[in-house]
Amino acid sequence: MSVLSNRLTELLGIEYPIIQEGMGPYQTDRIAAAVSAAGGLGTVSMPGMTKDPAAGAKLLREHIDRVASLTDRPFAVNVPVGRDSTNRVLPVSEAYIRAVVQARASDSALAKQLRVLTTSAGFPGEFRPLIADSGLVHMHKVGATAHARKAEEAGVDVVIASGYEMGGHTHARPVHTFVLVPNVTETVSVPVVLSGGARDGRTLAAALALGASGVAMGTRFIATEDNTDWHPAYAARIIAAGEGDDTVAPGVYGPARVLRNGAVDQLEQMIRTNELDTGEITKWKDEALIRAQSTGDVDGGLMAAGQVSSGIADLVRIADFVPRIAQDAAAILRNLAGIAEPVP
Numbered sequence: 001m002s003v004l005s006n007r008l009t010e011l012l013g014i015e016y017p018i019i020q021e022g023m024g025p026y027q028t029d030r031i032a033a034a035v036s037a038a039g040g041l042g043t044v045s046m047p048g049m050t051k052d053p054a055a056g057a058k059l060l061r062e063h064i065d066r067v068a069s070l071t072d073r074p075f076a077v078n079v080p081v082g083r084d085s086t087n088r089v090l091p092v093s094e095a096y097i098r099a100v101v102q103a104r105a106s107d108s109a110l111a112k113q114l115r116v117l118t119t120s121a122g123f124p125g126e127f128r129p130l131i132a133d134s135g136l137v138h139m140h141k142v143g144a145t146a147h148a149r150k151a152e153e154a155g156v157d158v159v160i161a162s163g164y165e166m167g168g169h170t171h172a173r174p175v176h177t178f179v180l181v182p183n184v185t186e187t188v189s190v191p192v193v194l195s196g197g198a199r200d201g202r203t204l205a206a207a208l209a210l211g212a213s214g215v216a217m218g219t220r221f222i223a224t225e226d227n228t229d230w231h232p233a234y235a236a237r238i239i240a241a242g243e244g245d246d247t248v249a250p251g252v253y254g255p256a257r258v259l260r261n262g263a264v265d266q267l268e269q270m271i272r273t274n275e276l277d278t279g280e281i282t283k284w285k286d287e288a289l290i291r292a293q294s295t296g297d298v299d300g301g302l303m304a305a306g307q308v309s310s311g312i313a314d315l316v317r318i319a320d321f322v323p324r325i326a327q328d329a330a331a332i333l334r335n336l337a338g339i340a341e342p343v344p
Ligand SMILES: Cc1cc2nc3c(=O)[nH]c(=O)nc-3n(C[C@H](O)[C@H](O)[C@H](O)COP(=O)(O)O)c2cc1C
Pocket: 021, 022, 023, 024, 025, 045, 046, 078, 080, 119, 120, 121, 141, 162, 165, 166, 167, 168, 169, 195, 196, 197, 198, 216, 217, 218, 219, 220, 303, 304, 305, 306, 307, 308
């Protein structure tokens, strides 16, 4: 038992209710391993939606094995679920889900660590039996209370309620974290995780006050000393960002929050002029995201990041950061309990 242990930490087998979420299409192996080693839950990110399914699944498995070699603690894998025009789950999403299930089935030592599958974007209802039978804890990310209810009804174990201010793919109908999370926590009975705008002990304490069992963060974990998989210019750009520097642009499967730059101008221009067909634009976006993450091209690449960038001012070390924000949140909650004492 540690500070802030609860039913979420128990279910996931972690110390602190703090999650690093998937941030594809590039890799988050070192961040994930560092977050898990620090007592939170790290997440392996998906390698991209435009990959050949077999090659993508192989790459995902390599990332899973790499994280398992860097930590002995539990971790998650994120699979965004895309659908085609006939509403069929995209072959690449299906291949990723099957790769995660197979990784667990093929290696009992790995299965002890690879505990969680986080799905996002669309809901993989047809794969629920496969996921449930595999023994994976299934977390699903939603941006609307109706989707949280549907996920719970389908048997999902944890709902991640992510508000519109989040970085990366956000939601078609904007509901912000402060409104969404209490709506979701009063609707479902499974544990709820707040995502979108969290960055410190105060936001973790606020999540708990709203009825959530923990926080999940993306943007904050980019600006860390441990993020050596990504080019440092990406984190530097997040640290430099102020309020209003972000925008919502058409992403790979819906709107995505990014920092406004030359790539966003170029994307908008390509869409206006119909220069490329849909498949070509999707490929361009996937490559532009990876370019920013891997080469630090912060103007010509797409810079997925949340509004919380404006509140991030430094690089932190994950081993210190994760326990510290749990302790800060606990201290805040204790102080607040003090000021809420009845006046004699
Ligand atoms: C660079 C970046 C890439 C992302 N890629 C993914 C992804 O592949 N799958 C996914 O479900 N969410 C993705 N997201 C969203 C995050 O998982 C998370 O929901 C979000 O960052 C939370 O909001 P925050 O940025 O305010 O912490 C991405 C976010 C960022 C910043």
